[in-house]
Amino acid sequence: MSPRIAAVELIPWNLPMRRPFVTAHGSKKVSHNLRVVVHLENGTHGYGEASESLAWPDEKRADFTRALLNVNLAGKEIQAARRLSEKVWQTAGRHPAAAAALECALLDAYTRSRGVSLWKWFGGKKRSVTTSLTISAWPPRVAGQAARQAARRGFRRLKVKLTGKAPDADLDRVLAVHRAAPKAMLWLDGNQGFTREGAIRFCSRVRERRLPVELFEQPVPRGEWRGFREIERQGKIPVVADESARTVSDARRIIRKQAASVINVKLAKCGVAGALEIIRLAKKTGTRLMIGCMAESAAGLWPSVALACGTGAFHYIDLDSHLLVISPPGPIDFETRGGRLSVKNRT
Numbered sequence: 001m002s003p004r005i006a007a008v009e010l011i012p013w014n015l016p017m018r019r020p021f022v023t024a025h026g027s028k029k030v031s032h033n034l035r036v037v038v039h040l041e042n043g044t045h046g047y048g049e050a051s052e053s054l055a056w057p058d059e060k061r062a063d064f065t066r067a068l069l070n071v072n073l074a075g076k077e078i079q080a081a082r083r084l085s086e087k088v089w090q091t092a093g094r095h096p097a098a099a100a101a102l103e104c105a106l107l108d109a110y111t112r113s114r115g116v117s118l119w120k121w122f123g124g125k126k127r128s129v130t131t132s133l134t135i136s137a138w139p140p141r142v143a144g145q146a147a148r149q150a151a152r153r154g155f156r157r158l159k160v161k162l163t164g165k166a167p168d169a170d171l172d173r174v175l176a177v178h179r180a181a182p183k184a185m186l187w188l189d190g191n192q193g194f195t196r197e198g199a200i201r202f203c204s205r206v207r208e209r210r211l212p213v214e215l216f217e218q219p220v221p222r223g224e225w226r227g228f229r230e231i232e233r234q235g236k237i238p239v240v241a242d243e244s245a246r247t248v249s250d251a252r253r254i255i256r257k258q259a260a261s262v263i264n265v266k267l268a269k270c271g272v273a274g275a276l277e278i279i280r281l282a283k284k285t286g287t288r289l290m291i292g293c294m295a296e297s298a299a300g301l302w303p304s305v306a307l308a309c310g311t312g313a314f315h316y317i318d319l320d321s322h323l324l325v326i327s328p329p330g331p332i333d334f335e336t337r338g339g340r341l342s343v344k345n346r347t
């Protein structure tokens, strides 16, 4: 018989950011996270983590906690982890980060109880992926310093946060980052801050300066995803849907209508089953996928690293939260060298 769930533990956790994290949505110095631990009767446990996000200001840790307290899993066999996860999403799905954290904890406990790594369970395709590093919407001098350090550490992809409200300052930041890390490819993240026209104008300023910009993420507000293709066509930079692709049905619509070249998949938005469904759908139309994160610790980031390596389904990897927060040391299933995230050998 498969081991039963003894308890689900919810532990509030405040992680200081290494530097203030600044986007078009606002800024934060501390990340308010919730650790979710599924304890099995045989002593095995599984781990998941929910993190508040600036992008979803009405999703607070108290909401995560309340939503998960409504899910009763005690006494259930862990072998049914996938079915139990469906129940979690039915009960707590209004708070996706919370539902995803419990889903991850269930799958982690399940795979550990079977002696299989989550990475293997996802397919074990590759042992490592290369991540970008995020440069916040800081003043150009600060952004330049951070980019120089990142380049020295070996990062070759930098995601630069833009506000859209002050396009000159945005451009100065991008220029400073490029000067400091001339070999790095740049991804821009507008976090919904631009208008359609403003985004197209910004793209042409980027092109005039021959900046090595590879992607422009979520330039316009969530509901304006129909404008992505026009921004791509006129701006000549591929657009990534992030806030516009929060749920699986959002992603399905964007993929079907081929409204964006890339979709940013985050477990905190759609969970594991949702991510696997988006991977399946994206293959049909050739939509490329990015995998992103919120502000999880290294332990909280593991399911995303395992998914990225295990499926090999993501063209763009943005799994850097463990480098942006200060989290106490603890056992982690992957290691980080420069931008390289590798599944540990024993895993």
Ligand SMILES: [Mg+2]
Residues within 6 Å of the ligand: 189, 191, 217, 218, 242, 243, 264
């Ligand atoms: Mg984003």
